[in-house]
Amino acid sequence: MKVAIFGLGYVGTVTAAGLASQGHDVIGVDVERSKVAAINAGRSPVVEPGVDKMVAQAVCAGRLRASTDVRDAIEGAEVSLVCVGTPSMPRGDTNLSYLARALEDLREAMAVVEPPASGFHSVVIRSTVPPGTGRSVVEPAFRAELLPDGWSVGTAMCPEFLREGIGVEDFFAPPFVVVGTDDPRTRESCANLFDFLDQEVHHVDVPTAEALKYACNAFHAVKVTFANEVGRIFAQYGVDSRDVMQLFCEDHKLNISPAYLRPGFAFGGSCLPKDLRALQSMARERGVDVPLLSSTLVSNDIIVRALVDRVLETGYRRVAILGLSFKMDTDDLRESPNLELAERFIGKGLEVRIYDPIVNPAKLVGANLEHLQSKLSHVSRLLVDEPELALEAAEVVIVATSDPACLAALPGAHAQLVLDINGRLGEQVEHIHGYEGVSW
Ligand SMILES: NC(=O)c1ccc[n+]([C@@H]2O[C@H](COP(=O)([O-])OP(=O)(O)OC[C@H]3O[C@@H](n4cnc5c(N)ncnc54)[C@H](O)[C@@H]3O)[C@@H](O)[C@H]2O)c1
CATH class of the missing domain: 3.40.50.720 (NAD(P)-binding Rossmann-like Domain)
Known part of the structure; x- marks a missing residue:
């Protein structure tokens, strides 16, 4: 497929080089000239193990190049993957201005570029965006009446799960492939794009795909904090929490498992509240602040x-x-x-x-x-x-x-x-x- 990738940061660069390595014809777009120049010179604009080599090989093979010109990128492209940043605003809400700008650039470029042979183009969001963004920002940007003649656009949300530092490895072995769209043609484009992964594709609605990424990242953050809080308490009692957590992780029945992860009502019973209170009391006694554990009963x-x-x-x-x-x-x-x-x-x-x-x-x-x-x-x-x-x-x-x-x-x-x-x-x-x- 011919694929345009918007945003050549960590996600965009790994995705561009990864898809090019699988035979796709990829053009990256970034507003930063230095990133575009780096790709065209066969170098990665981001530091990520293995990506420099992949970029060099893909550029050399003629399957990857970059441009600051959106028109150049979408000419003949069947899919655009949007990987621009969605940083925090001062109050924690998500700054969607880069996304909005990229979508606007895309639509404006469509006005002066010939549509692909099929007349159909998929715009797939890989940036992390709050649930509702697809419906309120992405879909409206490509309403039929706003599009030039000959173009028809479907949109999707495909969250990206790679971790920096092992981004290339994660790109080729993601925890799951999730496609959120209501549009059958875009669903098919995404399935084709990720076909090389040989993984089941989870087809969901757009808000579910958007929400999933936040659930994952929040859970990862809570896991780190949980391990640190129990560790800090146990350290005060002469217990090496690395041993505790190593054993803890061997329990795939209750600990590292779907158990206790169903949204529903409050927990209770004879043990959970009692033992949480006891742990909090141990922490208090030794002057250890554990806000995560303390807030659980609240x-x-x-x-x-x-x-x-x-x-x-x-x-x-x-x-x-x-x-x-x-x-x-x-x-x-x-x-x-x-x-x-x-x-x-x-x-x-x-x-x-x-x-x-x-x-x-x-x-x-x-x-x-x-x-x-x-x-x-x-x-x-x-x-x-x-x-x-x-x-x-x-x-x-x-x-x-x-x-x-x-x-x-x-x-x-x-x-x-x-x-x-x-x-x-x-x-x-x-x-x-x-x-x-x-x-x-
Ligand atoms: N970094 C990660 O490990 C990771 C993993 C999964 C998902 N994500 C999500 O993916 C998105 C991108 O993350 P990142 O770390 O790659 O960001 P980044 O800041 O490294 O890169 C974003 C790039 O987008 C470019 N850009 C901004 N506006 C543009 C526009 N209108 N057109 C073209 N390019 C534009 C910027 O110049 C920059 O190069 C974010 O939403 C992030 O939350 C990141």
Whole structure:
């Protein structure tokens, strides 16, 4: 394919040299003459292991050159990859002016350049941009009425995941290939472009592709900070955190795994809150500041409060809670966020009915029943034996379980709002009136 690449920084240069090495015909564009000159002289404008050699080979083979002239770059090109910078503004928001300028340059150039033989050109954003940018900035820049005759443009977001320092290696083995577009022809162009990677292409909508990159980078930053914070605490207790974390990373069941990474409701139970508090206490005792760990319980409580506020804002007064224990298949109510929800609703004077398949007076025996009736009598009075009884008058339903009896009862409910707090209802949601997710 003939590919134009906008922005010859770390991403643009590696991409240009990488695609040229795979036989594509690549022209890089940059507003900085020195970067363009470097490429044309067979040198990389950025320092990145292996890229100098790739640039030299590609330029020598006649498959890579650069220009400051957009018209030159897009003549006959089927795809433009936009890799311009999206730096922080003083208040942290993203500076999209380089992107907007590059898109404008592209469109203006189309007015004076012959379209490719197919008449179709794909504009693919590789810069990191906030969700919504594609819809509000990129797509509108190429609306049909703004384009010169003969040109038709499709747009996509394909986030780039390379790391500086091993950019070339990452370019040829990315963690995943993600194409966000609503346009079938652009989807096909992207699939062709990345075909050499021999990796499955994840086709998603544009905002998902945009958001993904932020989720990845935030997670990486949180991982570094997490390791450093626990390390700084343990160092005060004579523990070498490198040993701890090495073992920690061997747990692919719970630690390095999808476990605990589903957006949903607050965590709870007998261990997580307790042990986090203990760790915070250890840190305090030795004077170690751990803002990430300290903010975790605060953030967890905000999720509960936000859900209570969301229900109160509806003005509805009758609430059903399906699932009371902190997770399915247990009767453990210790620090259950669902119990906390129930207590806050009761405190606000709402009418609450609760069904839990296990925490159920008809099924509980011995100490558990005694505990429920003595310590949680205000809640135990609200427990009903069948999900239908909880749902019959409810205007709002909080679904905190995927218990089959609850799932079977939900489509028959007359509630105005059904809040799924852990996203386990699957295809069932199609049949539930008033369905909404909590963290999605
Ligand atoms: N650096 C990384 O490791 C990395 C990894 C993945 C994604 N990203 C994202 O990719 C984007 C580019 O990052 P980078 O590190 O390569 O940036 P960079 O600052 O190194 O390069 C950006 C280039 O764009 C050029 N430019 C600006 N406006 C232009 C225009 N109108 N036309 C043509 N060129 C123009 C600049 O002169 C510069 O050479 C950013 O959004 C970044 O967040 C970066």
